[in-house]
Structure formats: C-alpha cells, structure tokens
Amino acid sequence: MxxxxxxxxxxxxxxxxxxxxxxxxxxxxxxxxxxxxxxxxxxxxxxxxxxxTSVTDEFIYHEMIVHVPLYTHPSPKKVLVIGGGDGGTIREVVKHECVEKAEMVEIDGLVVDVCKKFLPEISEAMIHNHPKLELKIGDGISHMKQAENKYDIIIVDCSDPIGPGKGLFTPAFYTNVYKALKDDGLFVQQTESPFYHQELITYVNKEIRQLFPITKMYLANIPTYPSGLHCFTMGSKKYDPIQSSVENQQGLTTRYYNKDIHRSSFVLPNFVQELLK
Amino acid sequence: MxxxxxxxxxxxxxxxxxxxxxxxxxxxxxxxxxxxxxxxxxxxxxxxxxxxTSVTDEFIYHEMIVHVPLYTHPSPKKVLVIGGGDGGTIREVVKHECVEKAEMVEIDGLVVDVCKKFLPEISEAMIHNHPKLELKIGDGISHMKQAENKYDIIIVDCSDPIGPGKGLFTPAFYTNVYKALKDDGLFVQQTESPFYHQELITYVNKEIRQLFPITKMYLANIPTYPSGLHCFTMGSKKYDPIQSSVENQQGLTTRYYNKDIHRSSFVLPNFVQELLK
The missing domain is CATH 2.30.140.10 (Spermidine synthase, tetramerisation domain)
Structure with missing residues (x-):
C-alpha cells in the first residue's frame, strides 16, 4: 500500500x-x-x-519551549502550561528539580487520551500522574482570567492561531498572562515560522512589548514544522534570557538544548530582526 | 490549472x-x-x-556559503568556486573588496545559460562578466588535480552527492583541495541536512579532520532544502572561524548573515555534535 x-x-x-x-x-x-x-x-x-508532533523530532520543540524559559528564571517553582495536550512540555517541566508544581490546562481531553495511548514516550508524565503535575481539562483562556500573581512561568504550547488556538493570540489573553505572573515572572509562546507567518510574529512581538519590559524571540529547527524553522516569543518582567546564568543550565540530559544553544537561539538573521522593528 | x-x-x-x-x-x-x-x-x-535554489530564499544559502569563509580569512585574494552554476555564490564572492580574482568551474554549461536567462538576479555577476570573475565550464575534479598552493579559499558549491556531484565527496578530491590551497587557506563544502544525511556528515567530517587542523561545521535555515536545516563543513589550515575578527565582518548589505550569526551558526545542537564524534 x-x-x-x-x-x-x-x-x-x-x-x-x-x-x-x-x-x-x-x-x-x-x-x-x-x-x-x-x-x-x-x-x-x-x-x-x-x-x-512526532516521536522523532518532538524533543527539539519540547526542550526549547521548556528549558529556555526555565533556565532563564533562577528558581521557577510554579509553572503553568496552556495547551500541550501531548504531554511533552510538561514532561520536560517536571524534570527541573526546583519546580514544585506544574499545572497544565488543555482544552481537549480526547487529545490527552489519544496521546497517552499512542505516544506514551511523549505523554509519560501524564500517564504516570507525576506528583508535580496538576492536569486540568478546560479552557486556558478562562483559566487565565482567574489567576493573579500566581506563576513563575507560563508556557503557551498552543496549536496554530486558528481553531481552538485562536484566542491565545489576543491582547486580552496576553494581559491576563501578565497579571497571572508573579513580579519576576516570564512567559513563552510558540509563534510559528519566520518564513511563512511574518505578520503573526510582528503582531505578537508588538503586543508583548507593550506589556513586558523584556521581549525576545528565539529560534529552533524542527523538520516537521513548516519551513523547518520555528520561533518562540518570550515576555519577561525581570530576567533577561541572554543574561541568564550559565551555571543554572546543567544537569539535564538533552538532545538539542545546551547552554550555547540557549544563547545562540536568540541570535536572529537580519530578515527576522526586520520583523521585530 | x-x-x-x-x-x-x-x-x-x-x-x-x-x-x-x-x-x-x-x-x-x-x-x-x-x-x-x-x-x-x-x-x-x-x-x-x-x-x-529559489529567488525567495537563495540569499540564505549564498550568503552563508560565502561570507562565513571569506570573513574567517583576514584577506582572501584568490577564491575558487567549484560548481555553483546558478551564479549566486560568485555574486557574493565578488562583493568582497579584498578579492582580486574569483574563479568558478562549473561542469554544466547549460545550467549557466539557463540561470542567466531565467534567474538573472542570482546570476548577475556572470551576466555582466564581472571583472574579478573567471568562469570556466569544465570538470571541477580535474581542475583541482592541476592546482597547487594557489587559492586562499575554495568553496565547493555542489549538488547532492549523486550524479555529477558524487566525485566531490571523495578522499582524493579533498586531498587535492588541501594541495590547491595556500598555507593559510581554507575551504567550505555544502554537506546537506543534519536530520536526513547523518552518515554523509559524519563521513565528510572524518575525512576533512584527517587533512585540516581546524575542521568545523556550521548551520543555516533554508526552507527549500530538506528539513529546512542545512549544514556546511569547513576545513581550515590556519584560521579559526570562531576566532575570526569581528571588525572584518562589516560593510556588506546582507539579509541573513551578520557577525552574531557568523558565530552562532557554529553552535550545534547536541544531536548534531554527536555526528561529529
């Protein structure tokens, strides 16, 4: 066949x-x-x-959406993941010793069930009910409205800004993210390809800059995603990811991320810099 | 339609x-x-x-295969390009003021003719017979056998290691490249995707390391190439690309390359580092 x-x-x-x-x-x-x-x-x-996601290259996306923000913050204790139904993001979050509680709010319970059955190496933290994990099936947008001064880090691990992911790319949502973070909190959102989604990247960057004193974009190479180049936008109240302590960035076994990648992922080609002006 | x-x-x-x-x-x-x-x-x-190559993303490949080696060498005067029939590589080479002569040996004259007609923005240096350019239609492998202690930089801008490109990935060819370079010369070859061509990358790296004291790999994001991540292997007799002077890397208008990209392109994810062990 x-x-x-x-x-x-x-x-x-x-x-x-x-x-x-x-x-x-x-x-x-x-x-x-x-x-x-x-x-x-x-x-x-x-x-x-x-x-x-695929079992072959998921490590890249999940390492980069988690370890970059978690190693930027000197001591993240409370982490929230919005979306991320396959469980790969939360799997990486709970690896950090300093994390005490990892909340996850995924809108689609069937995605969680299907991933637990067919992608167990990705969803292992959900399968084994990791003690740090608090999984809630529900609407991330509503969840954000209720939270205040609660999280060290928020990771928005959403699908494309169409369908259920659409409301996670609005000024109202970003304002709630800001409010839900502690005074030194930071957040990261996947923001698609610098080749094919330039308007989205410019828009998100502009919105985040209006709220957060430190707004940065970083890149990772993911072959199953359009163009193979994927970007993440970070908004941070206090900590600069490029100044973050190298000493923090040790101890986890990774296949993509390392302390040099942490920094070089923020180095942008000229045409990408142009999108952020 | x-x-x-x-x-x-x-x-x-x-x-x-x-x-x-x-x-x-x-x-x-x-x-x-x-x-x-x-x-x-x-x-x-x-x-x-x-x-x-495509007119939309060719700038990435051509800037990265040219400016990284040419800014690694403090004063490249004689540059040889093997292949590169579309003319994009030679277009970038002749932009460097220090370059006095840019030889190009392309095996397929029809590729040159077709590119001059249909991709004039890429082949402009060939169309206008740039005074630094010496274009020869012929076999790059034979050409290398004759040259000795002649070039500051050799760029192997070949197609995949099948068909006419095959002989450009052999130990005999690399030995001739080494011989054709001056005592402080260096060379670069495109070496495909770290995701899909891992055996090739490991092989080329091993061969180059046997000849050149400095062997390094660097990466660029090219959406029309498989996986979107493309790598280049550099063999250098004297100059280390990571130590190269930042002051050199000024003056050209580029859309991908910049002095920070020069360095960060050599930062490799863990799984790519593994290929080079």
Whole structure:
C-alpha cells in the first residue's frame, strides 16, 4: 500500500510523509484528531490536518519551549502550561528539580487520551500522574482570567492561531498572562515560522512589548514544522534570557538544548530582526 | 490549472510546491534541468528533480556559503568556486573588496545559460562578466588535480552527492583541495541536512579532520532544502572561524548573515555534535 499523509504548510506548499499505518482517527468537540505511523518521523499527532508532533523530532520543540524559559528564571517553582495536550512540555517541566508544581490546562481531553495511548514516550508524565503535575481539562483562556500573581512561568504550547488556538493570540489573553505572573515572572509562546507567518510574529512581538519590559524571540529547527524553522516569543518582567546564568543550565540530559544553544537561539538573521522593528 | 512540482526529500518524504508556470525544461549531458515559477518561492531551479535554489530564499544559502569563509580569512585574494552554476555564490564572492580574482568551474554549461536567462538576479555577476570573475565550464575534479598552493579559499558549491556531484565527496578530491590551497587557506563544502544525511556528515567530517587542523561545521535555515536545516563543513589550515575578527565582518548589505550569526551558526545542537564524534 502506498499511503501518504499530506499537510498544507501554506496554501501553496505541502509536506507529504509516507505512512505505515493509521493508528487513530477521530473527532472531538474541538477538532479532528489523528495518529499515524510514518516511515520518516515515526508516530505523529495530526490535529485538523496539521502535523503537531512526532516521536522523532518532538524533543527539539519540547526542550526549547521548556528549558529556555526555565533556565532563564533562577528558581521557577510554579509553572503553568496552556495547551500541550501531548504531554511533552510538561514532561520536560517536571524534570527541573526546583519546580514544585506544574499545572497544565488543555482544552481537549480526547487529545490527552489519544496521546497517552499512542505516544506514551511523549505523554509519560501524564500517564504516570507525576506528583508535580496538576492536569486540568478546560479552557486556558478562562483559566487565565482567574489567576493573579500566581506563576513563575507560563508556557503557551498552543496549536496554530486558528481553531481552538485562536484566542491565545489576543491582547486580552496576553494581559491576563501578565497579571497571572508573579513580579519576576516570564512567559513563552510558540509563534510559528519566520518564513511563512511574518505578520503573526510582528503582531505578537508588538503586543508583548507593550506589556513586558523584556521581549525576545528565539529560534529552533524542527523538520516537521513548516519551513523547518520555528520561533518562540518570550515576555519577561525581570530576567533577561541572554543574561541568564550559565551555571543554572546543567544537569539535564538533552538532545538539542545546551547552554550555547540557549544563547545562540536568540541570535536572529537580519530578515527576522526586520520583523521585530 | 492546479499544477504542483514535487521533490522527494527522502524516499519517505515529499515537498510539493504549487506552480504558476514552467519556464524551462531540458536535458544537458549531465542532468535534467528545469526552471519553474512557484507561488511560494517564486522562480526555482530544479536539477534531476531536486530543488536547487529559489529567488525567495537563495540569499540564505549564498550568503552563508560565502561570507562565513571569506570573513574567517583576514584577506582572501584568490577564491575558487567549484560548481555553483546558478551564479549566486560568485555574486557574493565578488562583493568582497579584498578579492582580486574569483574563479568558478562549473561542469554544466547549460545550467549557466539557463540561470542567466531565467534567474538573472542570482546570476548577475556572470551576466555582466564581472571583472574579478573567471568562469570556466569544465570538470571541477580535474581542475583541482592541476592546482597547487594557489587559492586562499575554495568553496565547493555542489549538488547532492549523486550524479555529477558524487566525485566531490571523495578522499582524493579533498586531498587535492588541501594541495590547491595556500598555507593559510581554507575551504567550505555544502554537506546537506543534519536530520536526513547523518552518515554523509559524519563521513565528510572524518575525512576533512584527517587533512585540516581546524575542521568545523556550521548551520543555516533554508526552507527549500530538506528539513529546512542545512549544514556546511569547513576545513581550515590556519584560521579559526570562531576566532575570526569581528571588525572584518562589516560593510556588506546582507539579509541573513551578520557577525552574531557568523558565530552562532557554529553552535550545534547536541544531536548534531554527536555526528561529529
């Protein structure tokens, strides 16, 4: 059988991966959910036709969305993850010894169930009910409205700014994120590709700069994501990620992140710098 | 018309781009040559079905394969480019004031002719017969056998290590490159994706290390190339690219390269470092 899954990276560009087997296909209240086993990337989670994560390259996204902010803060104790239903982000968060409590608010309970079944190496912290983890199935936007001066770090591990992810890219949401953070808190959001989502990046950066004294963007290479280059936007009340202590950045076994990557990921090509002006 | 061009990035992965128009399709003694105008990337050169360059993102590859070595050497006067038939590499080389002579040896004259016609912004140095440029249509491997102690920098801007590019990845070729360089010379070769061509990268690195006291790898993000992450291997007799003088790295208008990118491009994720052990 010559079976392929195709993702529309833009309206004019498709990435197609050869598939061994479809493991799950279903529909929740929020989206279409699929897990396929591909030859190139192994098992992959696909939401509304968009490649979300694969067992082969998930380590890059999850290490970079977690270790960069957590090593920027000198002692993060309370961490909130919005989204991140596959569990990879929370898996990395609980590895940090200083973290006492890792809350996670994911809107789609079926994503969590499917990932626990088919992507256990990614969702292991959820499977084993890690003692630091407090998992809530619910709306991240509502959750943010209630929280005040509560978190050291907030990680917005959302899907694209369409469908359920849309409300996580609004000024109102960012204002609530700011409010929910402690006085020295910081937050990170995945903000797509500097090649294909330039308007979004410029917009998010502008919004975050209006709230946070330190606003920075950093990059990581993720082959299953459009263009292979992915960016993250950080808003921080006090700590500068580039000045963060190198001594902190030790002790975890990582496959992408290291202390030099921590710094070099903030070095931006000229055309990316232009997006932030 | 719903026209798409498809590239097999690996046997299990395809990138497909929607095409406005096919501008050229032909066959030389060496390969199939096509130029298509795509919605996402504009005009693209395709050799034997492999995307070679596009007018939208060519600046990244060409800036990085040229400015990194040319700013590593304090005063490169004689530069040789092997391959690079689209002319983008030589266009960047002749911008450096210190360069007196830029030789280029391209095996396929039809590639040069087609690029001059359909990709003039890339091949401008060839179109205008830049006074520093000495263009020779011929075999780069033979050319290297004759040269001795002649070049400050050699840039191997080849296609993949199949078809006409194959002989440019052999120990014999690297030995001739070493011989053709002056006592403080250095060379760079494009060496594919750290995700999909790991055996090649490990092999080239091992071969270069046997010849050159300084062997380094650096990275750039190129969306039309497989995985979006591309690497370059540098062998240098004397100058260390990471120690190179920041003061040198001024004066050219660039869209990707800058002095911080020069250094950060040598910072490798852990899994890439593993390939070089």
């Amino acid at each position: 010559n079976l392929w899954i195709s993702e529309a990276q833009t309206k004019d560009l498709e990435l197609r991966a050869r598939v061994k087997e479809t493991l799950f296909m279903g529909k929740s209240d929020f989206q279409e959910i699929a897990v396929v086993d591909s030859h190139q990337f192994g098992r992959m989670l696909v939401l509304d036709g968009v490649f979300q | 719903n026209l798409w061009i498809s590239e097999a990035q690996t046997k299990d992965l395809e990138l497909r781009a929607r095409v406005k128009e096919t501008l050229f399709m032909g066959k030389s003694d060496f390969q199939e040559i096509a130029v298509v105008d795509s919605h996402q990337f504009g005009r693209m050169l395709v050799l034997d079905g492999v995307f070679q």
